[in-house]
Amino acid sequence: MALHPQVAAVLKATEELNLPDLNTQTPEAARAAAKERTAAAPRELDHVASIRDTVIPGPAGELPVRIYTPSDGTDHPLIVWFHGGGWVIGDLETEDPACRVISNSTDAVIVSIDYRLSPDVRFPEPVEDCYAGLVWAHKNAGELGADGSRIAVAGTSAGGNLSAAVALMARDRSGPGISHQVLFCPVIDHDFSTASYSANADGYMLSRDSMVWFWDHYIGPNGEGSHAYASPIRASDLSGLPATTIIAAEYDPLVDEAEAYAGALKAAGNDVTYTCYDGMIHGFNGAVGIYDDSRVALSEATARLKATFSR
DSSP, rough: OOOHHHHHHHHHHHHHHHOOOGGGHHHHHHHHHHHHHHHHSSSOOOOEEEEEEEEETTTTTEEEEEEOOOSSOOOEEEEEEEOOSSSTSOOOOTHHHHHHHHHHHHHHHEEEEEOOOOTTTTTTTHHHHHHHHHHHHHHHTTTTTTTEEEEEEEEEHHHHHHHHHHHHHHHHTSSOOOOOEESSOOOOSSSOHHHHHHTSSSSSSHHEEEEEHHHHHHHHHTTTTSSTTTGGGOOOOOOSSEEEEEEEEEEEHHHHHHHHHHHHHHTTHHHHEEEEEEETEEEEEEGGTTOHHHHHHHHHHHHHHHHHHOO
């Protein structure tokens, strides 16, 4: 299918800005530029009853978190959210619009984790931060007004990767029971040889070169890109994982690995739904107010989450 007109308009406007390629920048410059783009984007911010920023204990010090509470009560489901940004950029603002939508539509408390970024720290430290966030949220569910037996993890891109890794870790470590994982446009494998990496290598916001840059910063020169907690599809055993919703985009270098992971999870006996949105690009789900399909994708995720939480 051709690019959606809304996507084509954004890509054209972005091209006219003549921004430097991400992979030519330092991590510090890329983070600053990302913050500026986030602040300038015409995003829709749904009202949530309570949003507060605080800190929680992490493996190497305090971790900033943002807690979304949609309404009064003490029996909300609980979602632990990990933002995207290739493990190198991004913060609590990155997916704030999506968190607001999901919190309201599922009536769930969301704890969004501001994990440490690479290359300041490298794999596995960011994913250990995320796992610590899950453990903290589960332990403190009552104080959050949430039900610790109904927990999901979710995130976009690198956040989807971290969600998948945390689900594996929770299973392997007999940690908190996760009911559902929602993976939006996830990074699933340290492999740049797929057909979608070639077909969508450039021109669709996220490029192949940028993904190489992200991975290089995340795992470092001697990193373990094949480790299951870095590349979840390489886990020797994918059984016994939570119900899974994977949402992908047609014009995304990562679409093939997202589809492959859905197939691998299904083959291992898990409950999986996979949807690829025609005409969309990487991370479209977070562009609330920019792409109409953003809310469609978030609604799909909401329906799956609510079905799981109601069991």
